[in-house]
Amino acid sequence: MKNNLSNGTKLILLHPYIQKQGGSKSLKLLAFISFFTLVFLLTLIYTRESITKGTSISVSTISASFRSSPPLPKSVVRALVHYASNSNNTDRMSNTDIKQISDVLKQCPHPCNFLVFGLTPETLLWKALNHNGRTVFIDENRYYAAYIEEKYPEIEAYDVQYSTKLSETKELIASVKDQVHNECRPVQNLLFSECKLGLNDLPNQLYEVEWDVILVDGPRGYWPEAPGRTAAIFTASVLARSKKGGNPKTHVFVHDFNMKVDRVTSDEFLCKENLVKSKDMLGHFVLERMETSSTQFCRNHPTSSGAASTS
Known part of the structure; x- marks a missing residue:
C-alpha cells in the first residue's frame, strides 16, 4: 500500500x-x-x-x-521661430490682416508668384506661407536688403531707389493723369517707362513674371519727406494689368489702408470697383488683365478726395 x-x-x-x-x-x-x-x-x-x-x-x-516624414522646410521653421519670438512687436501686422493674405495664398495657383513691397516683421512668414512658390521682396534700404539676404539665404530681396516724396503725392497723381495716354499707361513694360511713378530699376526678369499676389507694405510713408507708397501702388497696378499669361486676375493688398494718402492713391490706380474687402488696416483689390490699348485705370474715375468704402 x-x-x-x-x-x-x-x-x-x-x-x-x-x-x-x-x-x-x-x-x-x-x-x-x-x-x-x-x-x-x-x-x-x-x-x-x-x-x-x-x-x-x-x-x-x-x-x-x-x-x-520629411522635416519642415528651413523657411517654415525660421518663420515660426522668428514670429513667435517677436509676438509683442508693435510694428507687426494684425492676425486679421495676415489671415486675409494667407487665405489668398492658399488658393493661389501653384507655383504662386508673390511680390512684396517692404521688408517687415512678416518677411519670413510670407516666404513660409508661399512654400514652393516664388516670393520676392522690394525695399528702399539697400543695406537692410543685403543684411536680410545674408542672414536668411532663402529670401530673395532687391533694393530700389524711390524718387518720390509723400508731400508730393497730389502732384505725382496729377502727372500720371497728364501722361495716361503716353508714359503712364495702365498697360506697359515699366522697364522702359519714363513715368515718374513707375519703378523701372528692378532686375529685368521681374518685369516678365506673372505676379499672382502683390502686397504693398512699403516703403515708409509717415512724414512729408518719406518716399510714400504712391509709386509702389502705381507699379503694382501696372504689373497686374500688363500680365501676358497665367491667371488673368491679380490680388493686390495695400497695408496701412487706413491712411488717407494710401487710400486716395489706391482709389486712383487700383480703383474702387476692384476693392473686394477693407478691414482693419488692409485693403484687398482684385485686378484683371487689360488690353494693351487701354488708357484708363478705372471705369468710374474717383474724385481726388474720394475714399474707398469699408466692409
Whole structure:
C-alpha cells in the first residue's frame, strides 16, 4: 500500500479498488481538467507572444513613420521661430490682416508668384506661407536688403531707389493723369517707362513674371519727406494689368489702408470697383488683365478726395 501511495498518478489510474469505486466518471473528470489546463497554458503562451510581437511591430511602424516624414522646410521653421519670438512687436501686422493674405495664398495657383513691397516683421512668414512658390521682396534700404539676404539665404530681396516724396503725392497723381495716354499707361513694360511713378530699376526678369499676389507694405510713408507708397501702388497696378499669361486676375493688398494718402492713391490706380474687402488696416483689390490699348485705370474715375468704402 505504501508503494502504491508513493506512485501518485499510478494509484489513481491503475489500482483496482479505485477503478471499481470511481469508474469511468473519474477518468473523464481528470481528462477534462487536464485538457482545460493544457488549452489555458497554450492560450496564455500564444497571447503573450502575440502581444510582444504586436507591440514590437507597432513601435517599429511608428518609428519608421517618424523617420519617413520629411522635416519642415528651413523657411517654415525660421518663420515660426522668428514670429513667435517677436509676438509683442508693435510694428507687426494684425492676425486679421495676415489671415486675409494667407487665405489668398492658399488658393493661389501653384507655383504662386508673390511680390512684396517692404521688408517687415512678416518677411519670413510670407516666404513660409508661399512654400514652393516664388516670393520676392522690394525695399528702399539697400543695406537692410543685403543684411536680410545674408542672414536668411532663402529670401530673395532687391533694393530700389524711390524718387518720390509723400508731400508730393497730389502732384505725382496729377502727372500720371497728364501722361495716361503716353508714359503712364495702365498697360506697359515699366522697364522702359519714363513715368515718374513707375519703378523701372528692378532686375529685368521681374518685369516678365506673372505676379499672382502683390502686397504693398512699403516703403515708409509717415512724414512729408518719406518716399510714400504712391509709386509702389502705381507699379503694382501696372504689373497686374500688363500680365501676358497665367491667371488673368491679380490680388493686390495695400497695408496701412487706413491712411488717407494710401487710400486716395489706391482709389486712383487700383480703383474702387476692384476693392473686394477693407478691414482693419488692409485693403484687398482684385485686378484683371487689360488690353494693351487701354488708357484708363478705372471705369468710374474717383474724385481726388474720394475714399474707398469699408466692409
